[in-house]
Amino acid sequence: MEARVYVQEKDLVDQVNEALEELRMNKAELALRMSVSRSMMSQYLNRKYRSDATELEEALRGWLREVHPGTEPAENAAEMGGAERPLQKTDCYESRDYVSVIGICRLCQEEATRGIITGRSGYGKTFSLKKYAQMPRVAYVECNEAMNQKDLIRRLEAALGLPREYGTIAERLERVADFLTTASGYLLIIDEADKLITKYTQKKIELLRAITDIAEGSVGVVLAGEPVLEGLLKSYDVRFANRMEFGYKLRGLTEQEVRSYFEGYAVDEDALKELVMRACNKQTGCFRLFDRTVNNVLRILKEQGGTRVTMKVVSEASRMMLL
Numbered sequence: 001m002e003a004r005v006y007v008q009e010k011d012l013v014d015q016v017n018e019a020l021e022e023l024r025m026n027k028a029e030l031a032l033r034m035s036v037s038r039s040m041m042s043q044y045l046n047r048k049y050r051s052d053a054t055e056l057e058e059a060l061r062g063w064l065r066e067v068h069p070g071t072e073p074a075e076n077a078a079e080m081g082g083a084e085r086p087l088q089k090t091d092c093y094e095s096r097d098y099v100s101v102i103g104i105c106r107l108c109q110e111e112a113t114r115g116i117i118t119g120r121s122g123y124g125k126t127f128s129l130k131k132y133a134q135m136p137r138v139a140y141v142e143c144n145e146a147m148n149q150k151d152l153i154r155r156l157e158a159a160l161g162l163p164r165e166y167g168t169i170a171e172r173l174e175r176v177a178d179f180l181t182t183a184s185g186y187l188l189i190i191d192e193a194d195k196l197i198t199k200y201t202q203k204k205i206e207l208l209r210a211i212t213d214i215a216e217g218s219v220g221v222v223l224a225g226e227p228v229l230e231g232l233l234k235s236y237d238v239r240f241a242n243r244m245e246f247g248y249k250l251r252g253l254t255e256q257e258v259r260s261y262f263e264g265y266a267v268d269e270d271a272l273k274e275l276v277m278r279a280c281n282k283q284t285g286c287f288r289l290f291d292r293t294v295n296n297v298l299r300i301l302k303e304q305g306g307t308r309v310t311m312k313v314v315s316e317a318s319r320m321m322l323l
Helices: 012-023 027-034 038-045 054-067 096-111 125-132 149-159 169-182 203-214 228-236 238-242 255-261 269-280 287-304 311-318
Strands: 114-118 138-142 186-191 219-225 246-249
Touching: 012 027, 012 038, 012 054, 027 038, 027 054, 038 054, 096 114, 096 125, 096 186, 096 219, 096 246, 114 125, 114 228, 125 138, 125 186, 125 219, 138 149, 149 169, 149 203, 169 203, 203 219, 203 238, 219 228, 228 238, 255 269, 269 287, 269 311, 287 311
Parallel strands: 114 219, 114 246, 138 186, 186 219
Antiparallel strands: none
16 A cells, blocks of 8 residues: 655644545544544544543554554644533434443344343433434334233334234234344344333233244344343243343443533533533433433523523523423
Protein backbone atom coordinates (compact mmCIF):
# COMPACT_ATOMS: atom_id res chain seq x y z
CA MET A 1 0.00 0.00 0.00
CA GLU A 2 1.43 3.39 -0.97
CA ALA A 3 2.13 5.62 2.02
CA ARG A 4 0.10 8.80 2.17
CA VAL A 5 2.07 12.01 2.59
CA TYR A 6 0.20 14.34 4.94
CA VAL A 7 0.52 18.06 4.46
CA GLN A 8 1.34 20.12 7.50
CA GLU A 9 -2.10 21.76 7.75
CA LYS A 10 -3.86 18.46 8.42
CA ASP A 11 -4.34 17.60 12.09
CA LEU A 12 -4.86 14.21 13.72
CA VAL A 13 -8.61 14.19 13.11
CA ASP A 14 -8.14 14.86 9.39
CA GLN A 15 -5.45 12.20 9.15
CA VAL A 16 -7.55 9.54 10.86
CA ASN A 17 -10.65 10.31 8.78
CA GLU A 18 -8.62 10.14 5.55
CA ALA A 19 -7.05 6.84 6.62
CA LEU A 20 -10.50 5.39 7.38
CA GLU A 21 -11.74 6.41 3.94
CA GLU A 22 -8.68 4.97 2.26
CA LEU A 23 -8.95 1.67 4.14
CA ARG A 24 -12.75 1.54 3.70
CA MET A 25 -13.04 1.15 7.44
CA ASN A 26 -15.80 2.65 9.60
CA LYS A 27 -15.59 4.43 12.94
CA ALA A 28 -17.17 1.51 14.81
CA GLU A 29 -14.40 -0.84 13.64
CA LEU A 30 -11.75 1.68 14.68
CA ALA A 31 -13.42 2.12 18.08
CA LEU A 32 -13.24 -1.63 18.58
CA ARG A 33 -9.52 -1.59 17.81
CA MET A 34 -8.93 1.27 20.25
CA SER A 35 -11.11 -0.39 22.95
CA VAL A 36 -13.33 2.67 23.28
CA SER A 37 -17.04 3.20 22.72
CA ARG A 38 -18.38 4.01 19.28
CA SER A 39 -19.93 7.23 20.63
CA MET A 40 -16.55 8.41 21.98
CA MET A 41 -14.83 7.71 18.67
CA SER A 42 -17.61 9.37 16.70
CA GLN A 43 -17.57 12.48 18.89
CA TYR A 44 -13.79 12.77 18.63
CA LEU A 45 -13.67 12.40 14.86
CA ASN A 46 -16.54 14.91 14.54
CA ARG A 47 -14.66 17.37 16.79
CA LYS A 48 -17.32 17.23 19.49
CA TYR A 49 -15.41 15.35 22.20
CA ARG A 50 -14.82 17.62 25.22
CA SER A 51 -13.04 15.29 27.68
CA ASP A 52 -9.32 14.57 27.95
CA ALA A 53 -8.42 12.67 24.76
CA THR A 54 -4.70 12.25 25.45
CA GLU A 55 -4.76 8.43 25.63
CA LEU A 56 -7.05 8.11 22.61
CA GLU A 57 -4.87 10.46 20.54
CA GLU A 58 -1.74 8.50 21.38
CA ALA A 59 -3.46 5.25 20.37
CA LEU A 60 -4.64 6.83 17.11
CA ARG A 61 -1.11 8.03 16.30
CA GLY A 62 0.16 4.51 16.86
CA TRP A 63 -2.53 3.13 14.56
CA LEU A 64 -1.64 5.65 11.85
CA ARG A 65 2.01 4.61 12.08
CA GLU A 66 0.92 0.98 11.56
CA VAL A 67 -1.24 1.65 8.49
CA HIS A 68 1.12 4.26 7.00
CA PRO A 69 4.70 3.34 7.92
CA GLY A 70 7.19 6.14 7.45
CA THR A 71 4.76 8.98 8.12
CA GLU A 72 4.59 10.99 11.33
CA PRO A 73 1.04 11.85 12.44
CA ALA A 74 0.26 15.30 13.78
CA GLU A 75 1.04 15.86 17.42
CA ASN A 76 -2.20 17.63 18.22
CA ALA A 77 -5.77 17.22 17.10
CA ALA A 78 -7.81 20.15 15.86
CA GLU A 79 -8.84 22.69 18.40
CA MET A 80 -11.99 21.53 20.15
CA GLY A 81 -12.45 24.34 22.57
CA GLY A 82 -14.96 27.13 22.42
CA ALA A 83 -17.93 28.27 24.39
CA GLU A 84 -20.17 25.83 26.18
CA ARG A 85 -23.01 24.64 24.02
CA PRO A 86 -26.72 24.65 24.91
CA LEU A 87 -27.95 21.18 25.85
CA GLN A 88 -28.98 18.89 23.00
CA LYS A 89 -30.41 15.42 23.40
CA THR A 90 -28.75 12.57 21.58
CA ASP A 91 -31.03 10.18 19.71
CA CYS A 92 -29.30 7.15 21.17
CA TYR A 93 -26.80 7.25 24.02
CA GLU A 94 -24.55 4.19 23.83
CA SER A 95 -24.25 3.24 27.49
CA ARG A 96 -22.62 -0.02 28.57
CA ASP A 97 -26.09 -1.59 28.87
CA TYR A 98 -27.12 -0.46 25.39
CA VAL A 99 -23.91 -1.73 23.81
CA SER A 100 -24.23 -5.09 25.62
CA VAL A 101 -27.88 -5.61 24.65
CA ILE A 102 -27.12 -4.80 21.00
CA GLY A 103 -24.13 -7.16 21.16
CA ILE A 104 -26.19 -10.07 22.53
CA CYS A 105 -28.85 -9.55 19.85
CA ARG A 106 -26.27 -9.43 17.06
CA LEU A 107 -24.51 -12.53 18.37
CA CYS A 108 -27.74 -14.52 18.63
CA GLN A 109 -28.82 -13.50 15.13
CA GLU A 110 -25.47 -14.19 13.47
CA GLU A 111 -25.00 -17.56 15.19
CA ALA A 112 -28.69 -18.59 15.18
CA THR A 113 -28.61 -19.26 18.89
CA ARG A 114 -30.46 -18.27 22.06
CA GLY A 115 -29.89 -15.57 24.65
CA ILE A 116 -31.58 -14.07 27.68
CA ILE A 117 -31.55 -10.41 28.75
CA THR A 118 -32.92 -9.26 32.09
CA GLY A 119 -33.22 -5.89 33.76
CA ARG A 120 -35.36 -3.84 36.08
CA SER A 121 -38.17 -1.78 34.61
CA GLY A 122 -36.91 1.57 33.40
CA TYR A 123 -33.31 0.50 32.77
CA GLY A 124 -33.62 0.93 29.00
CA LYS A 125 -34.01 -2.72 28.03
CA THR A 126 -36.99 -2.23 25.72
CA PHE A 127 -35.50 0.92 24.18
CA SER A 128 -32.33 -0.98 23.25
CA LEU A 129 -34.24 -3.99 21.91
CA LYS A 130 -36.49 -1.84 19.75
CA LYS A 131 -33.43 -0.10 18.33
CA TYR A 132 -31.98 -3.44 17.27
CA ALA A 133 -35.40 -4.50 15.95
CA GLN A 134 -34.98 -1.89 13.20
CA MET A 135 -32.35 -4.16 11.66
CA PRO A 136 -33.30 -6.48 8.75
CA ARG A 137 -34.76 -9.90 9.56
CA VAL A 138 -35.62 -9.07 13.15
CA ALA A 139 -39.09 -9.79 14.55
CA TYR A 140 -39.97 -8.03 17.83
CA VAL A 141 -42.89 -9.17 20.00
CA GLU A 142 -43.86 -7.53 23.30
CA CYS A 143 -45.82 -9.81 25.61
CA ASN A 144 -48.37 -9.24 28.37
CA GLU A 145 -50.20 -11.32 30.96
CA ALA A 146 -53.48 -11.34 29.02
CA MET A 147 -52.00 -13.08 25.98
CA ASN A 148 -52.94 -16.65 25.20
CA GLN A 149 -51.29 -19.06 22.74
CA LYS A 150 -53.33 -17.79 19.79
CA ASP A 151 -52.37 -14.20 20.63
CA LEU A 152 -48.70 -15.15 20.71
CA ILE A 153 -48.90 -16.95 17.36
CA ARG A 154 -50.80 -14.03 15.82
CA ARG A 155 -48.17 -11.52 16.99
CA LEU A 156 -45.37 -13.71 15.70
CA GLU A 157 -47.07 -13.94 12.30
CA ALA A 158 -47.50 -10.15 12.20
CA ALA A 159 -43.91 -9.45 13.27
CA LEU A 160 -42.61 -11.79 10.55
CA GLY A 161 -44.86 -10.23 7.91
CA LEU A 162 -46.83 -13.44 7.39
CA PRO A 163 -50.49 -13.38 6.36
CA ARG A 164 -52.84 -14.12 9.22
CA GLU A 165 -53.74 -17.78 9.06
CA TYR A 166 -56.49 -19.88 10.58
CA GLY A 167 -56.31 -23.40 11.91
CA THR A 168 -55.24 -25.09 15.10
CA ILE A 169 -52.42 -23.74 17.24
CA ALA A 170 -50.26 -26.69 16.21
CA GLU A 171 -50.84 -25.98 12.49
CA ARG A 172 -50.02 -22.28 12.82
CA LEU A 173 -46.98 -23.10 14.96
CA GLU A 174 -45.69 -25.39 12.22
CA ARG A 175 -46.21 -22.73 9.52
CA VAL A 176 -44.23 -20.17 11.52
CA ALA A 177 -41.45 -22.67 12.19
CA ASP A 178 -41.32 -23.70 8.52
CA PHE A 179 -41.01 -20.05 7.48
CA LEU A 180 -38.14 -19.46 9.92
CA THR A 181 -36.39 -22.60 8.70
CA THR A 182 -36.72 -21.60 5.04
CA ALA A 183 -35.94 -17.91 5.51
CA SER A 184 -32.93 -18.46 7.74
CA GLY A 185 -31.15 -15.57 9.42
CA TYR A 186 -34.03 -14.21 11.47
CA LEU A 187 -33.86 -13.12 15.09
CA LEU A 188 -36.94 -13.34 17.32
CA ILE A 189 -36.93 -10.83 20.17
CA ILE A 190 -39.52 -11.75 22.79
CA ASP A 191 -39.78 -8.82 25.19
CA GLU A 192 -41.51 -9.07 28.58
CA ALA A 193 -41.14 -12.83 28.23
CA ASP A 194 -41.65 -13.28 31.98
CA LYS A 195 -45.34 -12.50 31.32
CA LEU A 196 -45.61 -15.79 29.41
CA ILE A 197 -44.82 -17.94 32.46
CA THR A 198 -46.99 -18.44 35.54
CA LYS A 199 -47.41 -21.22 38.05
CA TYR A 200 -50.74 -22.00 36.40
CA THR A 201 -49.60 -22.36 32.81
CA GLN A 202 -46.39 -22.71 30.84
CA LYS A 203 -48.02 -23.43 27.49
CA LYS A 204 -47.09 -20.10 25.95
CA ILE A 205 -43.37 -20.40 26.66
CA GLU A 206 -43.50 -24.07 25.59
CA LEU A 207 -45.06 -22.99 22.28
CA LEU A 208 -42.20 -20.59 21.73
CA ARG A 209 -39.65 -23.28 22.57
CA ALA A 210 -41.33 -25.67 20.12
CA ILE A 211 -41.03 -23.15 17.28
CA THR A 212 -37.35 -22.53 17.95
CA ASP A 213 -36.65 -26.25 18.33
CA ILE A 214 -38.14 -26.98 14.91
CA ALA A 215 -36.21 -24.09 13.33
CA GLU A 216 -33.03 -24.76 15.32
CA GLY A 217 -29.91 -23.66 13.48
CA SER A 218 -31.90 -21.24 11.31
CA VAL A 219 -33.24 -18.69 13.80
CA GLY A 220 -31.84 -16.77 16.75
CA VAL A 221 -33.93 -16.01 19.83
CA VAL A 222 -33.58 -13.41 22.57
CA LEU A 223 -35.87 -13.63 25.59
CA ALA A 224 -36.00 -10.41 27.61
CA GLY A 225 -37.79 -9.42 30.77
CA GLU A 226 -37.64 -8.55 34.45
CA PRO A 227 -34.93 -10.16 36.62
CA VAL A 228 -37.44 -12.84 37.64
CA LEU A 229 -37.43 -14.23 34.07
CA GLU A 230 -34.33 -16.35 34.57
CA GLY A 231 -35.72 -18.00 37.70
CA LEU A 232 -39.12 -18.63 36.11
CA LEU A 233 -37.53 -20.22 33.09
CA LYS A 234 -35.41 -22.54 35.23
CA SER A 235 -38.41 -23.48 37.36
CA TYR A 236 -41.06 -24.05 34.69
CA ASP A 237 -39.21 -24.82 31.45
CA VAL A 238 -35.79 -26.17 32.33
CA ARG A 239 -35.25 -27.45 28.78
CA PHE A 240 -35.57 -23.94 27.36
CA ALA A 241 -33.40 -22.53 30.15
CA ASN A 242 -30.66 -25.04 29.37
CA ARG A 243 -30.65 -23.92 25.72
CA MET A 244 -29.73 -20.33 26.59
CA GLU A 245 -26.14 -19.81 25.43
CA PHE A 246 -25.74 -16.09 26.13
CA GLY A 247 -27.05 -13.79 28.81
CA TYR A 248 -26.81 -10.25 30.13
CA LYS A 249 -28.21 -8.45 33.18
CA LEU A 250 -28.65 -4.71 32.80
CA ARG A 251 -26.83 -2.76 35.51
CA GLY A 252 -28.12 0.75 34.94
CA LEU A 253 -26.33 4.00 34.18
CA THR A 254 -23.12 4.91 36.00
CA GLU A 255 -22.19 8.34 37.31
CA GLN A 256 -19.36 8.46 34.77
CA GLU A 257 -21.79 7.79 31.91
CA VAL A 258 -24.15 10.55 33.05
CA ARG A 259 -21.32 13.05 33.42
CA SER A 260 -20.01 12.05 29.99
CA TYR A 261 -23.47 12.63 28.53
CA PHE A 262 -23.37 16.28 29.67
CA GLU A 263 -19.68 16.84 28.86
CA GLY A 264 -19.18 20.22 27.18
CA TYR A 265 -22.72 21.48 27.84
CA ALA A 266 -23.68 24.41 30.07
CA VAL A 267 -24.72 22.50 33.22
CA ASP A 268 -24.18 23.71 36.79
CA GLU A 269 -22.53 21.21 39.13
CA ASP A 270 -25.44 21.04 41.61
CA ALA A 271 -27.85 20.40 38.73
CA LEU A 272 -25.53 17.73 37.37
CA LYS A 273 -25.39 15.98 40.76
CA GLU A 274 -29.19 15.90 40.86
CA LEU A 275 -29.34 14.42 37.36
CA VAL A 276 -26.76 11.80 38.36
CA MET A 277 -28.89 10.83 41.35
CA ARG A 278 -31.97 10.44 39.16
CA ALA A 279 -30.08 8.14 36.84
CA CYS A 280 -28.04 6.12 39.33
CA ASN A 281 -29.96 6.01 42.63
CA LYS A 282 -30.38 2.31 43.52
CA GLN A 283 -33.94 2.73 44.82
CA THR A 284 -35.62 5.00 42.27
CA GLY A 285 -32.99 6.00 39.72
CA CYS A 286 -33.09 4.59 36.20
CA PHE A 287 -32.66 5.39 32.52
CA ARG A 288 -36.38 6.17 32.11
CA LEU A 289 -36.46 8.75 34.93
CA PHE A 290 -33.27 10.33 33.62
CA ASP A 291 -34.65 10.46 30.07
CA ARG A 292 -37.94 12.05 31.15
CA THR A 293 -36.11 14.62 33.26
CA VAL A 294 -33.88 15.59 30.33
CA ASN A 295 -36.94 15.92 28.08
CA ASN A 296 -38.58 18.30 30.56
CA VAL A 297 -35.35 20.27 31.04
CA LEU A 298 -35.11 20.79 27.27
CA ARG A 299 -38.76 21.87 27.11
CA ILE A 300 -38.25 24.46 29.88
CA LEU A 301 -35.05 25.81 28.34
CA LYS A 302 -36.85 26.23 25.03
CA GLU A 303 -39.79 28.00 26.66
CA GLN A 304 -37.53 30.32 28.64
CA GLY A 305 -35.01 30.87 25.85
CA GLY A 306 -32.22 29.71 28.15
CA THR A 307 -29.11 27.64 27.50
CA ARG A 308 -27.71 26.84 30.96
CA VAL A 309 -29.08 23.93 33.02
CA THR A 310 -29.37 25.11 36.61
CA MET A 311 -30.79 23.47 39.72
CA LYS A 312 -33.83 25.74 39.33
CA VAL A 313 -34.45 24.39 35.83
CA VAL A 314 -34.13 20.78 37.04
CA SER A 315 -36.55 21.51 39.92
CA GLU A 316 -39.08 23.02 37.52
CA ALA A 317 -38.68 20.03 35.22
CA SER A 318 -39.49 17.73 38.14
CA ARG A 319 -42.58 19.56 39.31
CA MET A 320 -45.00 17.54 37.17
CA MET A 321 -43.17 14.23 37.45
CA LEU A 322 -43.79 11.28 39.74
CA LEU A 323 -40.40 10.60 41.35
